[in-house]
Amino acid sequence: MSSNPAIFRAAAVRPLVSPAVLQRFDIAGPRYTSYPTADRFVDAFGAADYAQALRQRRSAGAHALSLSLYVHIPFCESLCYYCACNKIVTRHHDRARQYLDGLTREAQLQAAQLGRGALVSQLHLGGGTPTFLCDAELDRLMDVLRNAFTFMPDREQSIEIDPRTVDAERLAHLAELGFNRLSFGVQDFDPDVQQAVHRMQPAAQVFELMAAARALRFASINVDLILGLPLQTAVSFDRTLERIQELRPDRVALYAYAHLPDRFKPQRRIDVNDLPAPAVRMQMLSRAIDALTAAGYVYIGMDHFALPDDTLAVAKRQGRLHRNFQGYSTQPDCDLVALGMSAIGRIGATYSQNARTLAEYYDHLNQGRLPVVRGLALTRDDLIRRSVIMALMCQGRVDFEAMSMAHLFDFRDYFAPEFAALGPLVAQGLVNLTDHDIEVTSTGWYFVRAVAMVFDRYLQADRNRGRFSRIV
Structure with missing residues (x-):
């Protein structure tokens, strides 16, 4: 679809949500991927409590109910300055081998308590950069998961992708492994903004990957954008939105950048003077909402947009929308088993989180323990x-x-x-x-x-x- 700049000029004239209203609610608050939120987890909830929750699920006959499965791959080849994820920046790909050994042990420990062969209706690989793993390593990971769980034929299987780490051949391999949903991390198409956050990726590369993904008939393709990055302006972000209209992904996630350098060390490399002023950020958000809506996207909630025929938009129309630690989902409200360093899961009326460092994660597994170090039993x-x-x-x-x-x-x-x-x-x-x-x-x-x-x-x-x- 060709660009229509008139749509984006209209955004500045007739905003769907005015900057004044946006400014009134420019406050901090949880994203509610869970309630209570993860900052309420306590150290008193540990591996024994989590194992008990798994056994209770099994004894209650919930084995016949499907669950979601999340796997955290923490590795990245380069550092993006805006990133607030729990990741490990390294070019030593041999570290993935040891990590897969750990995931194998953890999957086996989970299955021992949960019961081998539990049904999985949704799998998501997040990070970090899941495509840090080479094809053979992804093959091994899927073999590990299939050995511990039973994947339903109509499952949703998604993966987060750094466009700089894949080509058309790798996308084809992902399709062969059963992945049917992709999420490309784009953030912004402007080269100056990309340089300011240390994430250079030519727009042409993203367009080529989108064309390849379309040819491979992936069910849904998402693009992540971040609003409020250094050197962004209302005009420059309009240009990024024009490229999104050309790209025409099935879903767009428009996240607001949270500058919290005291909590996230990589953000200390961002010059606070380069960040757009609050009034400019509100203007950008207002224009983005109006532009995406004018381009045919349905506002799902919070920062998510989808084309009307995407399953997320259909689920919202039909009142079937759900929410878990990965955001909005079409899957029924179900238990979530999480594997990997720092991964957060939910079983019954409990939440759990794994060790946040590799050393601690491996230490638990080497001692034959589930790597859960904190969590919460809900009242x-x-x-x-x-x-x-x-x-x-x-x-x-x-x-x-x-x-x-x-x-x-x-x-x-x-x-x-x-x-x-x-x-x-x-x-x-x-x-x-x-x-x-x-x-x-x-x-x-x-x-x-x-x-x-x-x-x-x-x-x-x-x-x-x-x-x-x-x-x-």
Whole structure:
């Protein structure tokens, strides 16, 4: 599809969401890939607690229910200055061999507790850079997973890709391994911005890979963009959006850059004076929302857009949208087994996280222990609030009677303080509040995190939100 600059000029004239409204909600808050959020995990929850959760799932007969599987590949060949992921920058590819040994042991330990052959309906490889692994190593990884789990024929199988690490031949190999969804990390097409964040990749390379992926008939292709990077301007980001219109991916993830150099050391290499001012960032976001919508994309929620026929957009229309640690998903709300350094999983009413360093990860495995070092067993209040927050984040509506019946409580009485806190959001047109339900408005969808935050008990007790990204 050819570029239509008129669409992008229109974005500056008739913004779908005005910069003024965006500025009003330029606050920090959780992304709610879980509730409670990962910063609430405790060291008191360890490997023994996680193993018990796996055994309980098995004894409860949940073996017949499918689960999601996440594998974290931490290695990257080069450092991207904006990155906040848990990664290891190295050009020593022999380190992957030892890591695969560790993943093999962990998969075996998981299967011993969970039961070998548990059904998997969704697999996601994240990082780091999963394509740091060569074809033979990816073959070995898939053999390990197939030996421990049973993959359903219609599974969703996705992988994150650094375009600099693959070519058409590698994409074909991924297809042979069963991957049907790809996510390309683009971030920005502007060469100056790329140089400022130490991630140079020619636009032509991305276009060639997209053409190859289309020819291989991958079911869905996502492109990640980041807004708020150094040297970005409203005009330069308009040009990136024009290229996205030409590229026409099935999905676009438009993340807001969170500059937290005290937490993430690579960000200390970014000159804070090169970051766009808040007013400019709000202008960029407003124009991006309007431009993507005008180009035919459906706003899914938070920072995700999809073409109308993509399964994510279909799931939203049909009220089947779900959310897990990888973001929005079409998969039913199910348990998530996570493998690898720092990986986060969910089994029943528990969350767990693996050791965050390779040395600690390997040490646990060498001693025959699951590498879980922290997590959380959810309380009844956690489960109630998780249901409400996920209903808001995914369906944009909470039915009081249905929620009350599901958890055996009086919704309006239980959440009396939260109803009072919703008042300003109602006045600002973000939610509609009736005697029967809460419904997020079309404008409110762009600020759904702010709506969900009202029901976050931990956040209300702790106003230190500096550890979170901006909600817009």
